[in-house]
Amino acid sequence: MTTCPRVAVLTLSDRCSRGQTIDTSGPALAEMVQHRLGAEVVRRACLPDDRALIAKVLRDWADDPAAPDLILTTGGTGLAPRDVTPEATLEVLERRHNGLMELVRRRCYEKTPRAYLSRGEAGVRRRTLIINLPGSRRGVVESLEALLDILPHAVETLRGEVQDDGRAEAVALTGKVVRHEEGR
Amino acid sequence: MTTCPRVAVLTLSDRCSRGQTIDTSGPALAEMVQHRLGAEVVRRACLPDDRALIAKVLRDWADDPAAPDLILTTGGTGLAPRDVTPEATLEVLERRHNGLMELVRRRCYEKTPRAYLSRGEAGVRRRTLIINLPGSRRGVVESLEALLDILPHAVETLRGEVQDDGRAEAVALTGKVVRHEEGR
Amino acid sequence: MTTCPRVAVLTLSDRCSRGQTIDTSGPALAEMVQHRLGAEVVRRACLPDDRALIAKVLRDWADDPAAPDLILTTGGTGLAPRDVTPEATLEVLERRHNGLMELVRRRCYEKTPRAYLSRGEAGVRRRTLIINLPGSRRGVVESLEALLDILPHAVETLRGEVQDDGRAEAVALTGKVVRHEEGR
Numbered sequence: 001m002t003t004c005p006r007v008a009v010l011t012l013s014d015r016c017s018r019g020q021t022i023d024t025s026g027p028a029l030a031e032m033v034q035h036r037l038g039a040e041v042v043r044r045a046c047l048p049d050d051r052a053l054i055a056k057v058l059r060d061w062a063d064d065p066a067a068p069d070l071i072l073t074t075g076g077t078g079l080a081p082r083d084v085t086p087e088a089t090l091e092v093l094e095r096r097h098n099g100l101m102e103l104v105r106r107r108c109y110e111k112t113p114r115a116y117l118s119r120g121e122a123g124v125r126r127r128t129l130i131i132n133l134p135g136s137r138r139g140v141v142e143s144l145e146a147l148l149d150i151l152p153h154a155v156e157t158l159r160g161e162v163q164d165d166g167r168a169e170a171v172a173l174t175g176k177v178v179r180h181e182e183g184r
Numbered sequence: 185m186t187t188c189p190r191v192a193v194l195t196l197s198d199r200c201s202r203g204q205t206i207d208t209s210g211p212a213l214a215e216m217v218q219h220r221l222g223a224e225v226v227r228r229a230c231l232p233d234d235r236a237l238i239a240k241v242l243r244d245w246a247d248d249p250a251a252p253d254l255i256l257t258t259g260g261t262g263l264a265p266r267d268v269t270p271e272a273t274l275e276v277l278e279r280r281h282n283g284l285m286e287l288v289r290r291r292c293y294e295k296t297p298r299a300y301l302s303r304g305e306a307g308v309r310r311r312t313l314i315i316n317l318p319g320s321r322r323g324v325v326e327s328l329e330a331l332l333d334i335l336p337h338a339v340e341t342l343r344g345e346v347q348d349d350g351r352a353e354a355v356a357l358t359g360k361v362v363r364h365e366e367g368r
Numbered sequence: 369m370t371t372c373p374r375v376a377v378l379t380l381s382d383r384c385s386r387g388q389t390i391d392t393s394g395p396a397l398a399e400m401v402q403h404r405l406g407a408e409v410v411r412r413a414c415l416p417d418d419r420a421l422i423a424k425v426l427r428d429w430a431d432d433p434a435a436p437d438l439i440l441t442t443g444g445t446g447l448a449p450r451d452v453t454p455e456a457t458l459e460v461l462e463r464r465h466n467g468l469m470e471l472v473r474r475r476c477y478e479k480t481p482r483a484y485l486s487r488g489e490a491g492v493r494r495r496t497l498i499i500n501l502p503g504s505r506r507g508v509v510e511s512l513e514a515l516l517d518i519l520p521h522a523v524e525t526l527r528g529e530v531q532d533d534g535r536a537e538a539v540a541l542t543g544k545v546v547r548h549e550e551g552r
Contacts, residue, residue: 263525268463270464271462285467303464303467
């Protein structure tokens with residue numbers, strides 16, 4: 001990647017937003033993307049489980065001229081009555097991405113079949129990839145771990161730095177044929 | 185769980201609704217939730233493959249003050265021209281749940297790759313989890329079997345009896361820190 | 369199957385549509401469905417990554433009195449800024465089919481975890497099944513390979529030639545009970 005990924009971390013939790021509980025998942029995510037992806041954490045926030053508010057912040061962050069490559073959310077993806085992170089996310093996404101959450105659930109299954117209880121969504125708004133991760137510290141770390149090998153390629157593609165899902169042969173500016181088959 | 189899950193079973197089949205075929209899948213489901221989940225079956229019905237009618241019944245059941253925790257449907261999830269159960273379900277869902285059907289297909293794959301031909305959807309309306317299962321007796325039994333280990337936790341979370349996808353630590357009323365990490 | 373499947377192949381690529389690159393994925397798909405599924409290729413086209421245009425062609429093909437059983441697209445399913453094939457497809461689908469793409473990603477994972485980066489969608493418009501495959505020649509061949517065993521049954525069901533997801537027993541015109549449990 002030409003420059004390091006710029007990542008925003010959004011914690012969704014009524015209790016954390018009221019200061020009744022300490023957010024350990026957001027900091028764990030931030031540390032992990034810095035150390036494992038060489039990413040720069042450009043934004044951090046903690047909000048209550050309020051659908052309209054979550055959607056507004058996701059929109060503001062993604063539509064900013066200095067938008068991050070990646071917004072990772074933690075919390076609000078389960079079946080509890082107040083869990084609405086996926087709904088807020090679907091509201092702002094322009095292009096959905098089902099495969100990313102399938103991969104998270106597939107790989108986390110070995111640890112616990114309850115990985116399939118997460119309702120997390122993923123997708124793109126403008127040039128920003130938004131991914132919903134679960135709320136527990138363990139769940140969020142395992143879920144991000146499941147994406148680490150493919151995230152750099154995802155960000156490069158989104159930036160337009162590589163041709164993905166493109167033709168087998170791309171005629172580069174020099175006229176030289178460049179093969180990208182491995183990029184699917 | 186504080187009380188046993190309350191389950192409704194809805195059979196979708198033109199022929200069964202006209203009495204041309206005997207519904208064996210609905211009764212198989214009902215027996216299975218009673219014996220394997222300790223559930224109470226609170227409603228049973230059989231409807232033709234009519235999208236508006238299916239949506240109406242799902243809405244009526246989920247919006248009732250005595251709504252069940254879980255509505256299991258059987259039938260109408262395939263590619264046949266009249267199969268519209270997923271469309272009726274999507275119409276009434278407030279919060280979708282992709283993971284549950286992914287788990288069904290993943291686990292049933294060992295029996296037959298055709299498990300991936302099911303178009304079943306799942307999700308929540310108010311406090312009721314709705315899950316589409318296939319129409320054949322064998323398919324419906326295998327599909328429900330694939331969910332038995334996680335359904336009790338799903339219902340408890342939906343009821344608000346446990347914190348799921350929540351913070352790693354929840355400050356209980358006593359002020360004691362309760363760990364829920366295993367709940368993701 | 370009473371008659372061979374009728375298949376249309378649609379290539380989505382800005383560069384191929386401008387003649388800057390030779391489309392190798394479309395021809396590979398066409399050859400594969402002919403030799404591996406005994407299919408007749410009834411339509412072929414190559415379009416730029418233009419959402420409205422792609423949706424229009426999908427609609428025209430599926431709404432034609434001589435509509436194909438299956439439309440396979442190649443290209444435009446990734447995260448690149450111009451990739452909009454899934455969005456154009458979702459716009460025209462009447463009934464979504466999540467399982468088919470899950471199966472593709474599941475089976476292609478052994479070759480590369482990047483299979484999960486594809487955003488491909490699948491589903492039905494009228495009597496035509498539409499499936500988005502990736503753009504690279506290798507990706508498209510591996511993805512179609514992952515569906516070959518279940519596609520004939522899918523097409524037969526869509527045509528109404530077999531009962532799928534139906535009752536365990538169907539009373540045939542003769543009154544004889546026909547078992548279709550293996551069809552789920």
